[in-house]
Amino acid sequence: MVEVAVRVGGAAGDGIASVGEIVAKSFARLGLHVFGHNAYQSVIRGGHVWFQGRASTERVYSQGDGCDVVYALNPETAEIHGPSIKQGGFLVYDPEKFTIPDDRIPVGATAIKVPTLAIARKFTSQSILQNAAGLGAASYLAGLPLETIQGALADSFGKKKGEIVEWNIGASAEGYRVAREAAGREIPAIAPAGPPKLLMTGNQAIAVGAAAAGCKFLAQYPMTPASTIMHWLAAHSREVGVVVKQAEDELAAINMAIGASFGGVRSMTATSGGGFSLMVEALGMAGMSEIPLVVVESQRSGPSTGLPTKTEQGDLNLMLGAGQGEFPRAILAPSHPVEAYRATLRAFELAEEWQTPILLASDLHLSENFATVDRGEITFPTEVSSLFTVTPNGHDYLRYAYTANGVSPRSLPGQAGLQYVSGSDEHDEKGHLISDTKSGVPLWVAERTKMMNKRMHKLDGLRGATAPPYLEGPADAELTFVTWGSTLGAVRDAVKLLAARSHVTSILVSPTVYPFHGAEFLALAAGAKKLLLVEANYSGQFGRLIRAETGFDVPHKLMKFDGEPFYPMEILQKALGVLIDGGK
Amino acid sequence: MAGSSTAAAPAGVGTLLPLVGKSDTKPTWCPGCGDYSVVAAVEMALKKLKIPSHEVVIVSGIGCSSNLPHFVNSYGFHGIHGRALPIAEGVRWANHGLTVIATGGDGDGFGIGCGHFVHAMRRNVDLTYVTMNNQIYGLTTGQASPTSMMGQKTKSTPTGVIENPIDPIALALASGATYVARGFSGDVKQMAELIQNGITHKGFAFVDTMSPCVTYNKINTFDWFRQRVYKLDAAGHDPTDIVAAWSRSLEWGDKIPTGLFYRTEKPTYEDLEEVLAAGPLARQPAGLSGRESILDEFL
Ligand SMILES: Cc1ncc(C[n+]2csc(CCOP(=O)(O)OP(=O)(O)O)c2C)c(N)n1
Ligand code: SF4
Ligand SMILES: [Mg+2]
Numbered sequence: 001m002v003e004v005a006v007r008v009g010g011a012a013g014d015g016i017a018s019v020g021e022i023v024a025k026s027f028a029r030l031g032l033h034v035f036g037h038n039a040y041q042s043v044i045r046g047g048h049v050w051f052q053g054r055a056s057t058e059r060v061y062s063q064g065d066g067c068d069v070v071y072a073l074n075p076e077t078a079e080i081h082g083p084s085i086k087q088g089g090f091l092v093y094d095p096e097k098f099t100i101p102d103d104r105i106p107v108g109a110t111a112i113k114v115p116t117l118a119i120a121r122k123f124t125s126q127s128i129l130q131n132a133a134g135l136g137a138a139s140y141l142a143g144l145p146l147e148t149i150q151g152a153l154a155d156s157f158g159k160k161k162g163e164i165v166e167w168n169i170g171a172s173a174e175g176y177r178v179a180r181e182a183a184g185r186e187i188p189a190i191a192p193a194g195p196p197k198l199l200m201t202g203n204q205a206i207a208v209g210a211a212a213a214g215c216k217f218l219a220q221y222p223m224t225p226a227s228t229i230m231h232w233l234a235a236h237s238r239e240v241g242v243v244v245k246q247a248e249d250e251l252a253a254i255n256m257a258i259g260a261s262f263g264g265v266r267s268m269t270a271t272s273g274g275g276f277s278l279m280v281e282a283l284g285m286a287g288m289s290e291i292p293l294v295v296v297e298s299q300r301s302g303p304s305t306g307l308p309t310k311t312e313q314g315d316l317n318l319m320l321g322a323g324q325g326e327f328p329r330a331i332l333a334p335s336h337p338v339e340a341y342r343a344t345l346r347a348f349e350l351a352e353e354w355q356t357p358i359l360l361a362s363d364l365h366l367s368e369n370f371a372t373v374d375r376g377e378i379t380f381p382t383e384v385s386s387l388f389t390v391t392p393n394g395h396d397y398l399r400y401a402y403t404a405n406g407v408s409p410r411s412l413p414g415q416a417g418l419q420y421v422s423g424s425d426e427h428d429e430k431g432h433l434i435s436d437t438k439s440g441v442p443l444w445v446a447e448r449t450k451m452m453n454k455r456m457h458k459l460d461g462l463r464g465a466t467a468p469p470y471l472e473g474p475a476d477a478e479l480t481f482v483t484w485g486s487t488l489g490a491v492r493d494a495v496k497l498l499a500a501r502s503h504v505t506s507i508l509v510s511p512t513v514y515p516f517h518g519a520e521f522l523a524l525a526a527g528a529k530k531l532l533l534v535e536a537n538y539s540g541q542f543g544r545l546i547r548a549e550t551g552f553d554v555p556h557k558l559m560k561f562d563g564e565p566f567y568p569m570e571i572l573q574k575a576l577g578v579l580i581d582g583g584k
Numbered sequence: 585m586a587g588s589s590t591a592a593a594p595a596g597v598g599t600l601l602p603l604v605g606k607s608d609t610k611p612t613w614c615p616g617c618g619d620y621s622v623v624a625a626v627e628m629a630l631k632k633l634k635i636p637s638h639e640v641v642i643v644s645g646i647g648c649s650s651n652l653p654h655f656v657n658s659y660g661f662h663g664i665h666g667r668a669l670p671i672a673e674g675v676r677w678a679n680h681g682l683t684v685i686a687t688g689g690d691g692d693g694f695g696i697g698c699g700h701f702v703h704a705m706r707r708n709v710d711l712t713y714v715t716m717n718n719q720i721y722g723l724t725t726g727q728a729s730p731t732s733m734m735g736q737k738t739k740s741t742p743t744g745v746i747e748n749p750i751d752p753i754a755l756a757l758a759s760g761a762t763y764v765a766r767g768f769s770g771d772v773k774q775m776a777e778l779i780q781n782g783i784t785h786k787g788f789a790f791v792d793t794m795s796p797c798v799t800y801n802k803i804n805t806f807d808w809f810r811q812r813v814y815k816l817d818a819a820g821h822d823p824t825d826i827v828a829a830w831s832r833s834l835e836w837g838d839k840i841p842t843g844l845f846y847r848t849e850k851p852t853y854e855d856l857e858e859v860l861a862a863g864p865l866a867r868q869p870a871g872l873s874g875r876e877s878i879l880d881e882f883l
Contacts, residue, residue, distance in 0.1 A: 008818070009619060025883075028883075029883065149624050196883050197883075198879055198881075198882035198883060199882055200882045203586055204882070208872075208878070208879070211871070211872050211878075212869030212871055212872040213871070214871045215870075216678070216865045216866075216868065216870055217674070217677060217678060217865065219670075219674065219797075236878070237858075237859055238858055238859060240860065240872060240875075241859055241862070241868055241869070241870070243677055243679070243857060243859045243860065247670065247703075248699055248702075248703040251666075251667065251670070251699075251700075252667075252669075252670040252673075252699070252700055252703070253670075254669045255664075255667040255670035255674065256671070256673055256674035256677070258663075258671060258674060259643070259661070259671035259672060259673060259674020259675040259676075259677075259678070260674035260675065260677055260805070260865075261668065261674075261678070262661055262671070262675060262678075263641070263674060263675035263676070263677070263678025263682070263866060264678050264679050264865075264866030265678045265679075265865050265866050265870075266870065267674070267678070281664055282664060285663060285664050304694040310789045329673055362725040374881065375660060378879060380871065380872040380873050380874075380875065380876065381871055381873065382873050383871070383873065384869075384870040384871035384873075387866070394712075397609060398751055412679075412866065413638070413639075413641045413659040413675065413679060413682055414638060414639060414679055414681065414682055415638060416601050416602075416636065416638040416864070417602075417638065418638070419637060419638055419657060419659045419660075420659065420660070421607075421653050421654050421659070421660030421661070421662055422660065422661045422662065424646070424662060425662065432654065433609075433651070433654060433662075436612050436651075437612055443848070460680045506787065513703075520604065579631070
């Protein structure tokens with residue numbers, strides 16, 4: 001088994017993410033499983049940012065613990081990440097930029113001095129070229145073949161050709177050579193482990209998924225960590241035939257998306273908690289007027305502006321409760337780009353089938369980190385069904401007709417003889433208001449109840465149409481993790497770490513957070529020996545939902561709200577504690 | 585009952601499609617409310633243009649005035665307070681073959697929705713925005729609105745308004761609207777004409793109608809306006825002259841101009857959005873079937 005992690009760190013503006021992405025991409029091209037972790041701050045220049053590409057011949061679901069190679073562009077990086085270097089690992093830096101006293105070199109690690117600036121000067125006066133030299137050095141130490149890294153490096157310039165690309169290629173070769181000489185031992189090159197894999201972020205998977213699902217309209221207002229959904233679709237707008245509208249604010253974004261959906265196209269908006277807070281009223285309108293809508297809520301650390309570039313799962317309560325009154329909704333919570341792609345497809349189907357808003361719960365950890373996906377894991381639907389499903393029937397068309405499952409035939413503007421008024425006020429089957437002159441009159445009091453029942457009945461349908469919880473791992477595990485969303489990744493890695501220590505654990509996975517599948521959850525939980533809830537927020541919001549829906553309190557809890565994603569080791573440590581500890 | 589009696593007519597060749605008219609819902613406005621004139625003018629304009637009712641979408645927010653879509657037999661979207669414009673823009677981009685009209689009140693458009701007002705105009709979205717400006721919050725029973733005049737006593741300003749009113753016409757000119765007009769509920773014919781020309785205008789057409797609230801605004805009444813309004817065209821105003829439009833927009837007091845302030849041609853948002861060149865979005869193919877090479881960039 002091959003398992004290797006490379007970390008590149010420096011200041012914002014140093015080009016860290018692109019170096020890291022090239023490393024991650026190179027691993028993916030070798031057919032390895034990769035998790036690319038992009039850690040940055042809310043500054044454009046300065047501060048401390050780092051990117052880690054972790055690769056393995058086995059599936060990896062998180063950034064993991066520790067790394068094998070650190071390429072430090074500044075002394076701070078050496079300071080912060082040195083302790084993470086594993087036994088036998090390397091610390092790459094340029095002594096022309098700064099020095100690290102021998103006693104500051106982490107125990108068990110070898111310092112590799114690479115004259116990155118000097119190498120860069122051989123080609124150009126632009127110091128950014130130092131990154132290519134450092135990349136080359138780090139790549140050698142990580143076991144990446146030079147051709148692989150150079151291929152990914154050249155491709156990162158896109159269609160650009162010429163001396164810039166050549167300089168980069170040259171500098172990377174120089175760095176590679178220097179590292180080979182300095183390493184003190186031959187690092188075996190990683191052999192291809194299979195066909196190249198796709199490397200994508202959760203947001204890219206969501207964007208591709210939306211286009212594949214037939215989404216034709218995205219309205220969005222920039223907000224980390226949701227913005228890159230808009231960036232991908234905007235860059236591919238013509239190619240995929242999706243209108244991308246940067247709205248004046250999130251109020252406009254969601255209302256535009258609702259208008260477009262009413263007008264006859266699948267549509268979506270995406271935001272983070274702050275923007276979602278602004279969308280709340282319109283979300284209810286989509287529920288009330290029964291308009292299909294997909295909303296991506298990519299959470300970041302709150303409250304308020306919080307930690308804009310750090311992760312959290314603190315918006316579950318908000319998503320569950322967003323909007324005055326009650327209306328049906330579903331919340332899907334993928335944990336990995338493949339799941340995000342599929343959940344996006346499903347969200348569009350559900351929104352249309354049940355004519356109500358569907359929330360896709362992501363977070364910074366899923367939205368912005370990279371993971372590998374087998375090409376075969378992403379298949380585009382062969383046919384996207386038309387929205388023109390209602391034909392005039394010679395009778396008065398009832399947009400909100402009472403039906404067995406609560407879903408009424410929806411006409412689209414432009415269809416003759418099927419006009420109606422879509423209303424945010426309570427209305428009758430025809431769409432006529434019962435809020436003004438009729439409300440409070442007994443006949444219409446009964447009508448209101450019927451209309452509420454009709455809409456809310458869709459929740460049962462949604463429960464049946466969404467994926468129930470399932471158990472990952474054996475039924476007789478010593479301990480069962482309960483988690484949701486992106487945290488599942490680190491839990492999966494923790495399960496492996498525990499297995500290596502002869503502890504058999506399992507995960508109770510809830511791909512659908514709402515409507516909560518209480519009966520299925522309880523059945524699975526009943527069979528578990530010990531249960532440990534893991535989620536990235538302060539109060540255990542998912543645990544509270546479980547309690548509210550089932551009366552069952554997951555006995556052991558691991559919460560985290562420091563802005564950082566879970567590390568498998570911290571989950572392992574907690575799990576070991578629970579295993580030793582008594583109680584269920 | 586024009587809507588329901590003809591609803592059975594199937595879409596197709598040789599069928600006379602129903603034109604815009606009244607719906608089977610009777611307006612619930614107070615007797616004498618200015619908004620009766622506005623719905624009449626909207627209907628007259630659309631009838632004149634012979635646009636079939638199913639090709640029209642009237643979008644509104646919340647307020648007395650925002651109930652308007654219910655009284656017309658076209659498609660309608662009675663949205664939430666202040667959001668008529670973004671909803672209307674979304675409808676328009678989903679299907680730019682439709683005639684989209686946004687309507688609402690002064691609170692809806694210039695208060696809670698003011699941000700959208702400015703942005704829709706700078707985008708020059710091809711839709712018509714008809715505001716029923718009664719300088720008061722009608723539906724919430726008479727609080728000050730962003731267009732209430734200085735000193736006006738309302739429920740929320742018992743000692744008089746102490747803020748300057750928004751001037752929607754000047755704001756529209758400043759925001760790049762390409763068709764800017766003012767109507768008055770006392771003159772339905774003029775208003776219908778302004779709306780009709782607004783609909784045929786390529787780009788964002790703004791028609792602010794002075795539509796008195798007979799219940800809660802005892803100052804800006806029909807009579808108050810009748811004593812003050814004069815017609816811009818009769819006064820020799822040149823609607824292609826932006827500077828003249830500016831100076832006319834500042835007139836508010838003893839004399840209040842009505843009619844077309846300004847009109848110009850600019851590319852619309854729909855003209856410039858390249859994806860829409862392939863036809864209305866709702867009729868375009870959707871999905872990525874057979875386009876797997878899109879994934880190559882992730883390799
Ligand atoms: C978000 C929100 N805030 C407040 C209200 C209450 N509200 C309903 S209509 C309205 C103002 C109506 O004034 P205007 O838009 O001028 O319409 P008019 O009734 O005068 O025609 C208000 C504040 C609401 N419906 N939604
Ligand atoms: S309250 Fe005023 S605006 Fe509302 S319907 Fe009555 S007159 Fe018209
Ligand atoms: Mg008003």
